[in-house]
Amino acid sequence: MTSEIPKLSVGHVAKCIRCERVIYKNGWCNPSGLLALCITALLVTIPAFNQPLISLHLLGITEETNLLQGAIMMIEIAPIVSFVVLFCAVIAPTLLITSIAISSACITFDHKPIFLPKLFKITRLLIHWSMLEVYLVSLMVAIFKLMNYADLYIGLGFYFFVALLLLNLTIISNYSNRQYWERYHNL
Amino acid sequence: MSKIALAGKSGKQQGLQVCGICGNYSDYLSGITQCPRCGNDISLRKKHSLQKTWALLITAIIFIVPANAYPITYLLKNNILYPDTIFSGILSLVESDMRGIALIVFIASIVVPVLKIIALAFIACAVQFRWKLSQKKQLLIFGFVDWIGRWSILDLFVISIMVAVFDKGQILSVYPGIAATSFTIVVITTLFAANSFDTRLIWDAQRPAKKLSNQDSLNND
Numbered sequence: 046m047t048s049e050i051p052k053l054s055v056g057h058v059a060k061c062i063r064c065e066r067v068i069y070k071n072g073w074c075n076p077s078g079l080l081a082l083c084i085t086a087l088l089v090t091i092p093a094f095n096q097p098l099i100s101l102h103l104l105g106i107t108e109e110t111n112l113l114q115g116a117i118m119m120i121e122i123a124p125i126v127s128f129v130v131l132f133c134a135v136i137a138p139t140l141l142i143t144s145i146a147i148s149s150a151c152i153t154f155d156h157k158p159i160f161l162p163k164l165f166k167i168t169r170l171l172i173h174w175s176m177l178e179v180y181l182v183s184l185m186v187a188i189f190k191l192m193n194y195a196d197l198y199i200g201l202g203f204y205f206f207v208a209l210l211l212l213n214l215t216i217i218s219n220y221s222n223r224q225y226w227e228r229y230h231n232l
Numbered sequence: 233m234s235k236i237a238l239a240g241k242s243g244k245q246q247g248l249q250v251c252g253i254c255g256n257y258s259d260y261l262s263g264i265t266q267c268p269r270c271g272n273d274i275s276l277r278k279k280h281s282l283q284k285t286w287a288l289l290i291t292a293i294i295f296i297v298p299a300n301a302y303p304i305t306y307l308l309k310n311n312i313l314y315p316d317t318i319f320s321g322i323l324s325l326v327e328s329d330m331r332g333i334a335l336i337v338f339i340a341s342i343v344v345p346v347l348k349i350i351a352l353a354f355i356a357c358a359v360q361f362r363w364k365l366s367q368k369k370q371l372l373i374f375g376f377v378d379w380i381g382r383w384s385i386l387d388l389f390v391i392s393i394m395v396a397v398f399d400k401g402q403i404l405s406v407y408p409g410i411a412a413t414s415f416t417i418v419v420i421t422t423l424f425a426a427n428s429f430d431t432r433l434i435w436d437a438q439r440p441a442k443k444l445s446n447q448d449s450l451n452n453d
Contacts, residue, residue, distance in 0.1 A: 047243030047250055047257050049236050062240060063435065064371050069255075101397060103404070108397060115396030123408040126416045130392045133385060162270050166253050173427070176382055182336070183389030189333045190325070190390075191397060226254040230269060 074221045076149040076228070082219075083146035086212040090139055093209040096202030099188060103195040111202055112180075137174040138213055144168045145220055152225065157232045165229070169222045177210045242435075249276045278430040285356050288425035292349055292418050299414035300342075305391055307398070308405040317411065318342060318387070340386040341415070348384070348422045351377045352429070359437040370434050378426045384419050388412065 046063045053059060053071040061068050097109035112134060119127040144164050151161055184203075191197055237248055237257055249260040254270035267274040303315030316324070318341050325334035351373050358365055391408055398406040 046239075046241070047237045047246060047248045048239035048241075063242075064368060064431070066371075066375075098393075099397075103397075103400070106400075108399070110393065110396045115392035115394075118395050118399065119392060119408055123413050123416075126388055126391070126408055126412045129385070129416050129420060130388055134389065134392075162254075162272075165270075166272065169253065173382075173423070176385060179383055179386055180389050182383075183386045184393065186333055186336060186386070187390050187393040187397075189330060190394075193328060193330075223255050226256075226270065 069223060070221060071224075072221060073219055074224045075219075076152040076225075079216060079220060080146060080149035080153055082212060082216050083142050083149060086142045086209060086216060087139075087146065089205055089209045089212060090142070093202055093205035094135060096205060097200035098184060098202045098206060099191075100198045100200050101191060101195045109200060111200075112206070133174055133176040134180045137171050138177050138209075141168065141171040141175045142213065142216065144171065145216060148225060152228050152232070155232060157229070161229060165222060165225055168220075172217060172220075175213065175217070177206075177213050181207070181210055244276060249274055252278065277432060277436070278428065281428055281430040281433060282356060282359060284428040285352065285425050288421045288428065289349060289352055289356065292345075292421040292425065293353075295414045295417045295421070296345060296349065297414075299345075299411045299418050302411040302414070303409040304387070304411040304415060305394065306407040306409055308402065308407065310404075311402050315409065318415070337387060337390070340383050344380055344384040345415075345418050345422060348377050348381050348426070352422070352425055355434065356429070359433045362437045364438065367434050367438065371431055374426070374429070374431060374434075381419075381423055381426055384422075388416060388419070 046061050048062075050059050050069045053069070055071055055073065057071055058067045059069040060066065094112050097111050100107055100109040102108075113131075116127050116131040116134070119130075144167055148161060148164050148168065150156075151158060184206075188197060188199075237243070237246060243250055243257065243260075247259060247261045248257045249264075250257045251267040251270060251272060251274045253272040254267060256267065256269045258264055258268050258274065260276055265273060265275070300318055302317065304318050304321065305316045307314040307316065322334050322338050322342075325331075325337065355370050355374055357363070358370060391406075391412055394406045395408065398404050
């Protein structure tokens, strides 16, 4: 079904009459607000990936683990697994936030660079591959498994990671690729 | 672009095609292959959607066998290697009385991939052989599968955490096995398969055959 989308007031959605899927959502989509959220998220990214997520006392040694280590350590034995883990947990979320930040900045400051359509296209694809919430649940599973083996402490990185996840979810739920395209054409 | 789309009629009936990237529509009868608004490739339906979905699904079906049969992780403890398949890992979780965690891992690494392959294959069959089934129900299944699919990557993340934590050389280490790579391929191919499937085909399949062949010839242009 193809139809012209009527003018909607904020908070309303347009649905397909055949399958009842939402085809357009006129939500709060404020580029300058999203830019601020993205910059915050990018700052939080650094400690979330660098600082230890969990630390554990094992064989008399305290071992600290951060998000990047695990993926990088597998690179020689299982390069595909390592790449997918890195991509879904680190690369995709960071790129997604960066690309939303750049496109929001361009729209906020009325700037129309030549790469902007490409950036919108990439952003749309990256949303599917950003899997921070899956990582958090995995971390919980790992923590429960490990509690059998050793004393476990939650590290500083964990709190930053949760903050990053919340920011990321806020950004994704408020970002509208469609509205960005519309604003791009009105620039 | 001058035409205004009417609600209640499909794009094909109105001679319009929708851009998958920017969401705007344009005339398809005049032979436009690039979206006039964003410049990306545009077509009436996703090109070769069903073929791509089948190819990716078959790949997933092949790789799900080694993913479950071979060890997904090796635990090296005091110089002895203990292999663990997906299923034996879940059993050992049940034995150590972590039923909740076992359930999560079971759903994410066994139920979701299998269910996803079966559901996608079923919908693809329904489209291919034009089974007369409720379209909305098919879409509901597709939507559910599409949403839950990403959670099967959970086990891979858990492995990456385990590998990082158990890193004591010969005394205590964890290594990923062959099944980890196979499992990754299953997850990725099913994600792509769902992505390459054009849900509008569900409705196309139940139209009279004449119109469908018409659309096929348009797609191949």
